[in-house]
Amino acid sequence: MTTNKGVNRTFLITFLIYVGGSFLWSLIGKRFVDSFYVDIAVSQLLVCVPPFVYLKISGTKTGELIPYKKIRISDALLAVVMTYLFYPLMLVMNLLTMFFVDNTSAELAATMGQENLFLNILFVALLPAFVEEFVFRGVFYRKSSMKAALVLSGLLFGCMHMNFNQFLYTFVFGMILVFMMEATGSIVTSMICHFLLNLNGVLLSGLNGSIRNASVSDAVQQSSNLASQPKILLAGLLVWGVIAVFTTAGGCAIWVHLARKNGRLELIQQKMNEAKRERIITPTLVIGMVLAVAFMVVFEIF
Secondary structure, eight states, rough: HHHHHHHHHHHHHHHHHHHHHHHHIIIIIIIHOOOOOOOOOHHHHHHHHHHHHHHHTTTOOOHSOOOOOOOOOHHHHHHHHHHHHHHHHHHHHHHHHHHTTTHHHHHHHHHHTTTHHHIIIIIIIIIHHHHHHIIIIITTOOOSSSHHHHHHHHHHHTTTTTTTHHHHHHHHHHHHHHHHHHHOOOHHHHHHHHHHHHHHHHHHHHHEEEEEHHHHHHHHHHHHHTTOOOOHHHHHHHHHHHHHHHHHHHHHHHHHHHHTTTOOOOHHHHHHHOSSOOOOOOHHHHHHHHHHHHHHHHHHHH
């Protein structure tokens, strides 16, 4: 079994286990333990177990596949700045999807607003940053062609969020995280960025919850009301779009500095120009992505 074939099969298995496991948990497990945090822990477990098993079965050493190494404090600080510079771009992506689909993040945000802030940071911000980076920028990130690999990493990351509202911005963010990792040669950098983006959502949810003290249903209704007013959405899109142009340009400039600072800029340019050595798209990958899109369509309809 070649590396890409093995990884693609693992993605399909991960998707099926995630969907099936989530269904069984909601049907049976929640009867015994009905907890927001346990739900998140179970979902993260379902995502990370198949890739971990794949590494063991294939005999691949984690250290050889996943570029883990310590990074300088100055590099970590630059990663923090870049995360917030790219944040307006994520808002623009989210606003774009709200023209066509419901804002599914509203219910999660409202739920977090009613829960414990420390536990929100631990389970919503920190845990997914470690687990999802291990899976999507680690196991599922191919080394044969960086151009195709970064797009595919973003696509798989977006597909596993299981709804069209989150798909677009997680697709874009997934590719940004690849560049973050490549700039320092360490997955620690993308983990920091992923954690910060999640943390931003947690803190904003906590702030909104303390100000409004609204119920989950109220928050979802307010989000639906906003989506039904395209003029307001368009105004927000234009304002944040202009801001995103400048902040994204600033983030890209800092990324170039970070990559050059770590002596990796020329290496990344070389990797981007390399021809793929192995076929990345396989039937199992196509099946997995088609099933993911079909699930998102069903999710929107029902």
